[in-house]
Amino acid sequence: MIRTEREGAVATLTLSRPPVNAIDPAFVDALEAALDTVEAMQPTLVVIRSNQKCFCAGADLALIRSFFDGADGTGRMVAYVRTLHAVFNRLEALPAVTLAVIDGPALGGGLELALACDLRIATTRAKLGLPEARVGMIPGAGGPSA
Template identity: 35%
Template sequence: MVYQNILSEVKERILYITINREHKLNALNKATLVELADAIAFAGNSEEVSGVLLTGAGEKAFVAGADISEFSDYTIEQGMVLAREGQTNVFDAIESCPKPVVAAVNGFALGGGLELAMACHMRIVSENAKLGLPEVTLGLIPGYGGTQRLTQLVGKGKAIEMIVTADMISAEQAEKIGLVNYVVSQPELIRKAEELLNKIKLRAPLAVASALKAVNASLKDGLNGFDVEIEEFGKCFGTIDFKEGTSAFLEKRKADFTGK
């Protein structure tokens, strides 16, 4: 696929995805969501990718929201399809990606933008970041998993407050309530995300994927997270990386993992 709305580049086993609609504050339109879905699918299936760094172009916004002009006249049925397809193809796909996905958030992350960041496994934000879910000001609620993931990350009371007041919060507030992992200066944003991903690159790739799957299972209805953990733990014993990791530990040397 030739991308028109995002930039995608693999460097040193990190897939850099940049939402490239700076003139629209990187708002999510249908075409951008299709391209994101394609890029995330590539990341999950490619042996050359060990992690994903997702960010937005420019200094003003990560993603300032969804492109409202595309759905302002939708019916009930069309609205449900919009949410279901977006959640399945993009937001849930990011959360379920077997490679760690880190959001590097600069400036505004509002509505669908915050939902996109919350679908990622970790969030690094710049000091100037503003985060919020303003959908109720449009007569809507978050439709890309925002009500669920925000509650999981910050708890029911704070999630309800943010959603029904539509208030934006600062980077400092976001870190305080556990919504983001780190707050850094603007020039340090990408470097901090790279630091995390480069550290993860040194770990056993199949074990990382199993860990992500087990953690996600703790939040899925109908799944027993403990059972998933036991199953994934057992699978690790059948990998070459397990043999390498334990041998390296016993031989007091650095492990050389191959993802097999």
């Protein structure tokens, strides 16, 4: 789901959850594991990129919908959002320079992932946005504070 490679002082994390790198608990766990690996590597630069058509399309909407099908949907949703905050805060605090290479849509939580990096570079195919704002929601993973 997230491949970690190192070449010299550069570590590269490649997001690969077909088809659009939607964020779910397994994605969060994979990002946590990748950050464990990166911290052990102690690189100077960490590049985050995708091998899918999207950099990251944000939350897995089916997952979000499923949270509210159960009795404690709100509680489950809050717990999930806290995991997003934790992993994005960890990325932001890495002692290496972090660079998001955006070559496709980075939407919602995907844009928030990119905003947790020190630097972002986008190609002409990139589309950046927080679509949840259109329906009156705030970005859940820290977008307003990034």
